[in-house]
Amino acid sequence: MGKLDGRVVLISGAARGQGEQEARLFAAEGARVVIADVLDEQGEALAEELRGELGKEAARFVHLDVGREEDWRAAVAAAKDAYGKVDGLVNNAGILRFNELVATPLEEFEQVVRVNQVGAFLGI
Numbered sequence: 001m002g003k004l005d006g007r008v009v010l011i012s013g014a015a016r017g018q019g020e021q022e023a024r025l026f027a028a029e030g031a032r033v034v035i036a037d038v039l040d041e042q043g044e045a046l047a048e049e050l051r052g053e054l055g056k057e058a059a060r061f062v063h064l065d066v067g068r069e070e071d072w073r074a075a076v077a078a079a080k081d082a083y084g085k086v087d088g089l090v091n092n093a094g095i096l097r098f099n100e101l102v103a104t105p106l107e108e109f110e111q112v113v114r115v116n117q118v119g120a121f122l123g124i
């Protein structure tokens with residue numbers, strides 16, 4: 001019996017990195033995982049792999065740009081359509097940019113805010 005049996009968890013930025021590992025761990029613990037990311041190919045491949053290992057309900061991929069409210073609405077609707085509910089969220093998606101602040105173009109600053117702050121806010 002897994003620690004997350006019966007739970008449905010949406011993980012943003014789950015196509016690679018820490019989000020991917022969270023998706024693998026949660027699925028191994030019995031959760032049905034909604035892998036949400038802008039990286040469609042990698043996200044689909046991970047969902048497919050987890051379904052192959054753990055059964056056809058184990059995971060599904062949804063395209064999600066966390067800075068877009070309409071993407072969140074569509075992702076939650078897809079999760080509810082597939083599994084009937086959402087129990088948990090991992091607001092994992094995030095980006096890092098390494099410019100010094102005074103050398104950071106406004107566009108880049110706004111992109112970081114959009115993904116790391118607006119994205120987390122919309123997720124909640």
Ligand SMILES: NC(=O)c1ccc[n+]([C@@H]2O[C@H](COP(=O)([O-])OP(=O)(O)OC[C@H]3O[C@@H](n4cnc5c(N)ncnc54)[C@H](O)[C@@H]3O)[C@@H](O)[C@H]2O)c1
Nearest residue numbers: 013015016017018019037038039064065066092093094115
């Ligand atoms: N790796 C570390 O040492 C570390 C340390 C502290 C915090 N973090 C945080 O943990 C999180 C994951 O980090 P990581 O190292 O796995 O990074 P990563 O770059 O490997 O993975 C980030 C994932 O987020 C996705 N993503 C980026 N922009 C997105 C958007 N607009 N919408 C949806 N998905 C988007 C990417 O496609 C990618 O799959 C980030 O929020 C990062 O800031 C990482």
